[in-house]
Structure formats: structure tokens, C-alpha cells
Amino acid sequence: MTLKTIDQLPLTHKRVLIRVDFNVPLTPEQKVGDATRIREALPTIQHALAQGATILLASHLGRPRGTVKPALSLKPVAALLQELLGRPVSLAPNCVGPTVERQIDQLPAGAVVVLENLRFHSEEEANDPAFSRALAGLADVYVNDAFGSSHRSHASVVGVVQHFEDKGVGFLVRREVEALSSLLSAPDRPFVAILGGAKVSDKIGLIHSLLPRADDIIIGGAMAYTLLQAQGVRTGRSLVEPEKFDEAKSLLQEAQKQGVTIHLPQDHIVTAELTAGATATATAGADIPDAQLGVDIGPHSIVAFQAVVQSARTVLWNGPMGVFEMSPYDRGTRSVAEAVASLSSCFSVAGGGDTVAALSQANLADHISHISTGGGASLAFLESGDLPGLAALRS
Secondary structure, X not given: XXXXXXXXXXXXXXEEEEEOOOOOOEOOOOOEOOXXXXXXXXXXXXXXXXXXXXXXXXXXXXOOOOOOOHHHOOHHHHHHHHHHHOOOOEEOOOOOOHHHHHHHHOOOOOOEEEOOOHXXXXXXXXXXXXXXXXXXXXXXXXXXXXXXXXXXXXXXOOHHHHHOOEEEEOHHHHHHHHHHHHHHHOOOOOEEEEEOOOOHHHOHHHHHHHOOOOOEEEEOOOHHHHHHHHOOOOEOOOOOOXXXXXXXXXXXXXXXXXXXXXXXXOOEEEEOOOOOOOOEEEOOOOOEOOOOEEEEEOHHHHHHHHHHHHOOOEEEEEOOOOOOOOOOOOHHHHHHHHHHHOOOOOEEEEEOHHHHHHHHHOOOHHHOOEXXXXXXXXXXXXXXOOOHHHHHHHO
């Protein structure tokens, strides 16, 4: 069964439950700190409104762990959404229960309601059948537009789906699936993957899935130190995962067998202490002195990585090259971002919160073909080609 999109579903005079990803940062003043995820959901919401639907928006916010925490209420989200839509948006006092049901029964066509935080109920993360039924009972049509939550088998993503005959995905999810699927099916070559971040354990599955597809894989960030030390390179006090050394060795051997070049840093920026104002120096080669820790790729690595990127027709980027949040350790990440952004005839996909933050910090986000809204979800999709939330809609 193929996935239907919201524009293929009957919406007129229907109550439509749209699972959105409004898990946004809040300021100490209880304002939305970054509205990107809310803005990304607007096309789906506006389409449903144009069809005369009544809209129920369901999302989680933070990790309240099954208890009601006023600081994690979706009230600030509803207030901002009202501004963005230019029409009234109400906040339900709960996401299930008789009070919510009565409120929804009285709604006129074209009304928009944000249901209160799904994770105020432990049943959401437990994918509880009764909670799924109660949530589904509020609406006639279900739309998943929460790509960033679709890798989780939760009630609002998976359990609720079986109770709807009319169901599909929103425009955001469709866009994500199309962009990421193109990397898995027939990417223009050369296809270069750039991977960074703290732990190689988080990306081993992704690297394995990329080996039959990618031509070059660039690895930076702390995850590179595990791969380097597995080959006998000294990494000083840098973050490593010794329990992953054997897996790292076999991964490098498999890449060699498949003709994929894995590019690791040739030099590093190192420091004795990861604090602002600490002295940082570049190493002469790949080895890091015992008293030092790596915090960024070095100047020779930057030149080498940029040269690989310049040849690409397709780029996937997930994870920074160093501690980009702290200057001057952001130079490696920024240099790679500039190299990717300079490619005029390349299809580029960036994912992961740190990657997106780094692109925004460098004012280069507009130069990337597709920025994924779901870090963990995009990794899971690229590893397996599917997600629980999508599989549920097809079953």
C-alpha cells in the first residue's frame, strides 16, 4: 500500500487529527525559542483549512515522562501558531478524555485546536491501545506530518493509525521521504557522505547502509577518534569508544572491499582543556599528544575534505566536525559548510540538530537543497529505508 498525502484525502466537513512535531525550544519567559518546526507544518495545516476541515493538532514537548508539567505545556506553541495562521487557535486542557471530547464536539468547521502535550500521559510512549483508541475517537481523518517523531513506535504515531480508514502523510513528511529516498535509490555520483558528532556507535548502522551507495565518506568530530585509535593512531585524551574498536576495524575493511574511500582527519586542533580562552594548537599529523584532546579537524584536513566535497554531485551531511559551539573550534565545521553551500549543481541533504544549528550559525542554510527536520528519524530512515510511523500507514 502506497502512502497517501493529505491532498488525496477527504477533508471537507471532517475532523482531521494532524500529528505534528512541535517539540520546540522554549525560552525562560515561556516563549517559543525557534519556530522552524511550526512554520514547516503550516502548508499542511493551511491545506486542511482551505478544504473546510476542523483541525486537531497533536504533539509532544520535552520529556515530562508521563506527568503533567506546566512548564512543558503547548500553550506558547498555540499562541505563536495563532499569530502565524492569523486566525484563532485554542488549546485543549488535555489530549484525551470527556472534557476534550465535549470541546471538540462544539467546534465549528475551520476551527484549530492544539491538544495538550501527549507525553503528559505515559500511555503515549508505551503505545497503549486504549490511549490510541481514545485519541483516534476525536477525529475522522489522520495525517502524520511529524517526520521527526516517526521513528518512534508511540501511540500517536503508530497505535492510532489502525483506527482510521482515511489516513496519510502531510506535505512535510512527503518532502522528507522524497529527499531521503533519493539518497537511497539512485543518487547522482559522486555521492559524498559527511558524518560527524560525538559517538561512532550512533552512526555505525548508517555507515553500513551507505557503503553500497556512497563513493566517499568523510568522518570528523569525536567519532573519528575511535576509528583512528582502532588503527593504532594516538588520540590523547580525546573522546573514544574502546568497545567499538573491533567494529570500527571491520567497518574500514568492508569499506575497502566495496571501493568506498573513508576520509579521516589528517591533523587536528587540540587543547589541554575544553574551556573558553584555552590555548589551541594544530597537530603536525594524525597523532594527538597524550595530554591533549581533539576539538576540531586541522587545517590540512579542512583542505582535504573540501577537495572531496568539491567533486560531489550528491551530499549527505550529518554531524559537526568539532566543538562548533565554541569559537575557534567551529572552523572545521564552518569550512565544510561553506564547501557544501558553494556547490551550485549538487543535491545536498543536511540533517541532525547540530548540523542545522551550524548551518544557521554560518547563515548557509538557504544554500542546502534539503534540511531534514528530524535528526534521529532521518538517520533511522537512511539505515532501514522506512520508519514505524510510515510502515503503520501502509499496513
